[in-house]
Amino acid sequence: MSGYRLSSRAAEAEAARNAARVVPEIQDSSSAAVIAGDADIFEWFGGSYQEAGVTVTPATSMRSTAVWRCVTLNAGTMMSAPLGVYERLPNGMRREVPDHPFNRFLQVEPNDDMSGPEFIELQAIAMLLTGNGYGLMRQARNGTITRIDYYPPARVLPFRSTDRSVWYRFTNEDGSNEDHQASYVFHFRGPGRDAGGIKGLSAISHHAKAIGINIATRDYTAGQFERGLLTNDYFSFPENQVVTKEQRAAFKEYLRLKAQGVANAHNPLILENGAEWKRVSITAKDAQLLELLQYSVVDVARIFGTPPHMIGETSAATTWGTGIEQMTIGFKLYTVMPHMRRFAKELTRKLFPIIGARIPNLFVDFDPDALQVGDSKSQGELFSRALGGNQLPGWMSQNEVRRKKNLPPIPGGDRVYFPPETPPAGAQPDDRQTLADDEDEPSDPPPAPRKDPADES
Incomplete structure (x- = not known):
């Protein structure tokens, strides 16, 4: 559908692009469709x-x-x-x-x-x-x-x-x-x-x-x-009772003023000439x-x-x-x-x-x-695992956890926990430092210095 035209600014931009391409597509750029x-x-x-x-x-x-x-x-x-x-x-x-x-x-x-x-x-x-x-x-x-x-x-x-x-x-x-x-x-x-x-x-x-x-x-x-839940109600008159058009209009107006709406739904009705109020049980x-x-x-x-x-x-x-x-x-x-x-x-x-x-x-x-x-229990479990421990590495520092809970950082709290190296199989927990000390000592003791007999004399 056509009928909308470009503004002067948009039409100038269209004309510049078309001129650069040497495509005479729009003869009058001010009326581009x-x-x-x-x-x-x-x-x-x-x-x-x-x-x-x-x-x-x-x-x-x-x-x-x-x-x-x-x-x-x-x-x-x-x-x-x-x-x-x-x-x-x-x-x-x-x-x-x-x-x-x-x-x-x-x-x-x-x-x-x-x-x-x-x-x-x-x-x-x-x-x-x-x-x-x-x-x-x-x-x-x-x-x-x-x-x-x-x-x-x-x-x-x-x-x-x-x-x-x-x-x-x-x-x-x-x-x-x-x-x-x-x-x-x-x-x-x-x-x-x-x-x-x-x-x-x-x-x-x-x-x-x-x-x-x-x-x-x-x-x-x-x-x-709004109608007082009276949609399924009806009124009947005796067979020999003829209700004129004017009487029907007056009765409807009476009902509208007396019983329409939630506030008037329980007001009693006064019926005359043998009229009966009946309700459909739906x-x-x-x-x-x-x-x-x-x-x-x-x-x-x-x-x-x-x-x-x-x-x-x-x-x-x-x-x-x-x-x-x-x-x-x-x-x-x-x-x-x-x-x-x-x-x-x-x-x-x-x-x-x-x-x-x-x-x-x-x-x-x-x-x-x-x-x-999550709840406090779920958050506690998440942050406990994120900080690491029990030989498991962490992926968050203490300050990162504190930042999520809007708490100020603490000194030294930017370090992420990584467990130390696991000792060899069969080593006791106390053997880790012993093994480290053994690496610093030579495997065989150095030989005793040889004494010169001249020194003994």
Whole structure:
């Protein structure tokens, strides 16, 4: 679909690239057409999905408690993991670079409106709901990054220009538009790509039916309470009693004022002319309303890869033992870690771009070990093994353990424990020093000095 035009700045960049290639592709660079897909334009104008009698959009989906908890749980877990700049070492290890200037945007303040963790949380929420999160790098004249702005997905339109390069159109709060090339834009995608090959797949659009059922079920339940749970009740009159149209309207208005709503559900009714109040013996459980609610919650949890017990659905799972612990570990490993990997790689390739075929030594990554928090007993066993002992080497120093527990370092606490060499087989524990002393002494005693007979005389 065409109809969107590049701004003057983007059109000049297009003209310069095309002139360098000597490809007369665009005769009038100021009117270069944008190539965009129908789905992009549909979402650009605020498209929605009508499923199960309700409108399903990213905003209305958050009305569902299951969707809200799944999204905030995933995004909150991601923002809890420390993010920073690291350096690749020649031995294959990595070293954190705490004084790198980019850590200001990643950890402290990407812009004047939010902190670093909040920026990651907002991008994660946008990615989980719409499949895409966007951030725009602002630079000074010398090329130094000054801030990273967050844009809601509804105000960003990615597209390909006529030379198939990727551009992004940002709509500001005042209604003005800005077009920026992909190298200045952070695009945090969800799983997969759409038909245009630019945007990630949206969980809301692909699973609108499941989310719509969850919202519709709760709306129906709320309507039951709003009407005072009188939906299955009816009133009968004697056969010879003729009820006129005006009488029916007056009786309905009487019921509405007298018994509608939870607050009036138990008020007594006064019936005249032989009218009888009867109730159909169908409860919410008989109609399988509770089962439908439970199923819809589990179905939503399945969409976002969240264990049901982590969003409060524990009717079919135990809350004790190692089963819950293993499911929690699986959530971090199979659900959160892929999202964190996508975020880290996108930040790395935009902040430290590859020049030629050389991969830069600096990169951005999360610290997933910060999410491994256990009870006091588990932590004690872990740190005891990490410090070493009982003839086993350690892999952490005392100061490293103290740093994780927010304790000050101690003198001489930077040494990692390694056990001494094992003595030969059959040697006694006290023989180790004896063996060491024997190595210092010659194997045979030196011969006695020969006396001169002249000295004896």
